[in-house]
Amino acid sequence: MEPVHGSSLKRLNSASEDRISRMPDDVLTDIMDHLPIEDAVRTSILSRNWRYKWHSLTQLRLNLGKHSCCIERNISTILLSLNGPVTNFDLCVKHYYVSDVVDISSWVLFLSRKGIKKLTIFNFYQTLELPNHLFSCSELKHMSLYKCCFHLPTNFRGFPNLLTLDLSHVVFKSGTYGKFISQCPLLKSLTIFVSFRTIGETIKLMEIANVERLNVLSLPFYMLENITTTACVFHLLGYFPQLQELHLDFRTCKFLADGDKDKLFFSPSLKVVSLSVVDFSNTIMLSFIVELICCSPNLKTLRITEGIKELYFIVLIYL
Known part of the structure; x- marks a missing residue:
C-alpha cells in the first residue's frame, strides 16, 4: 500500500468533509x-x-447531573436560538442542586409554543414541580413523567391528541388522577405507578371508562375507588374492548367474596396479563386468575408474581 502524503491526506480529508457538508x-x-x-x-x-x-x-435530550452546570445555565439561550418546531424533549435530572439552576417554567412555556409532541421528564431527586404551561402543550402525543408534581387547573380541558401516558410517583397538588385521565380521549396506553398512597391518587372507575380506546393498561388496583371484589376487574375490562395488555398490582388488596356474579365475561382482544403481589393463600384470588384465563381465549402470555419474586412465567398458545 502506497503511503499517503500530506497533500493527499489534506485532499482526502477535504473530500470527506465536503460529502458530509x-x-x-x-x-x-x-x-x-x-x-x-x-x-x-x-x-x-x-x-x-x-x-x-x-x-x-427538533429533538432535545438533556442529561443534567453533577457536572452539567455550564450547559444548564445556557439551556434557555439555546432554546431561543432554535428556528423550527421541537417535537421531542427528554429531560433527566440526576443531582440535587439542579433545581437551583434550571428554569423549568420557561422551558415548558417555550415547548408549548413549539408544537411539542413527546415529553419525557425523569427526576431522581426531590419531587419536581411542573408549571401550568404544561397544560398548554395541546399537541402532545406521548408523555412520561417520573417523580413530578403539579396543580391541575380548574379549567383543564385535557390533552386531545395524547396517545401514551406514563405517570410514576406523580403527585397531584390539586385535581386527581381520574380527572386528568378522563380528559385524554384518544389514550391508547396508560401506565401508573405509585409505591404508597397519597392524596388525590384514587381513580373512579367511570373516570377512565371514557378512555375506551386503551390497548395497554397498567396500574395499582387499589387506586380504583370502592373496588372490593374480583368481579370488579371484569367490570373494568368490560369498558375496554380493545385492551390487549393488562398489568395489575394487587398490593394491599383484600378481596371479598363476589356473591352473585354477572354473566361470563369474554375478552377476545386480551393477549398479555401481568399480575403482581398476588396472595396465593387467598382462594378468591386464585379463583379469579383461573376465571380470567378462561375468559381470555387469545391470551398468549401470563405473568404472576408474589411480592418481588416472580413465581410463574407461562406462554399460552391454546386454551
Missing part, C-alpha cells in the same frame, strides 16, 4: 437530533457552514 439539511438535522444537546451545539465550531446548523434541532 453537502448532505441534505433534513439528514444533518436528523443526525444531530440523536446527539446530546451539548454535542449538537459544539458542531458550530466545525466550520462557517456549520455555525448555525444546530439551530434546526
Whole structure:
C-alpha cells in the first residue's frame, strides 16, 4: 500500500468533509437530533457552514447531573436560538442542586409554543414541580413523567391528541388522577405507578371508562375507588374492548367474596396479563386468575408474581 502524503491526506480529508457538508439539511438535522444537546451545539465550531446548523434541532435530550452546570445555565439561550418546531424533549435530572439552576417554567412555556409532541421528564431527586404551561402543550402525543408534581387547573380541558401516558410517583397538588385521565380521549396506553398512597391518587372507575380506546393498561388496583371484589376487574375490562395488555398490582388488596356474579365475561382482544403481589393463600384470588384465563381465549402470555419474586412465567398458545 502506497503511503499517503500530506497533500493527499489534506485532499482526502477535504473530500470527506465536503460529502458530509453537502448532505441534505433534513439528514444533518436528523443526525444531530440523536446527539446530546451539548454535542449538537459544539458542531458550530466545525466550520462557517456549520455555525448555525444546530439551530434546526427538533429533538432535545438533556442529561443534567453533577457536572452539567455550564450547559444548564445556557439551556434557555439555546432554546431561543432554535428556528423550527421541537417535537421531542427528554429531560433527566440526576443531582440535587439542579433545581437551583434550571428554569423549568420557561422551558415548558417555550415547548408549548413549539408544537411539542413527546415529553419525557425523569427526576431522581426531590419531587419536581411542573408549571401550568404544561397544560398548554395541546399537541402532545406521548408523555412520561417520573417523580413530578403539579396543580391541575380548574379549567383543564385535557390533552386531545395524547396517545401514551406514563405517570410514576406523580403527585397531584390539586385535581386527581381520574380527572386528568378522563380528559385524554384518544389514550391508547396508560401506565401508573405509585409505591404508597397519597392524596388525590384514587381513580373512579367511570373516570377512565371514557378512555375506551386503551390497548395497554397498567396500574395499582387499589387506586380504583370502592373496588372490593374480583368481579370488579371484569367490570373494568368490560369498558375496554380493545385492551390487549393488562398489568395489575394487587398490593394491599383484600378481596371479598363476589356473591352473585354477572354473566361470563369474554375478552377476545386480551393477549398479555401481568399480575403482581398476588396472595396465593387467598382462594378468591386464585379463583379469579383461573376465571380470567378462561375468559381470555387469545391470551398468549401470563405473568404472576408474589411480592418481588416472580413465581410463574407461562406462554399460552391454546386454551
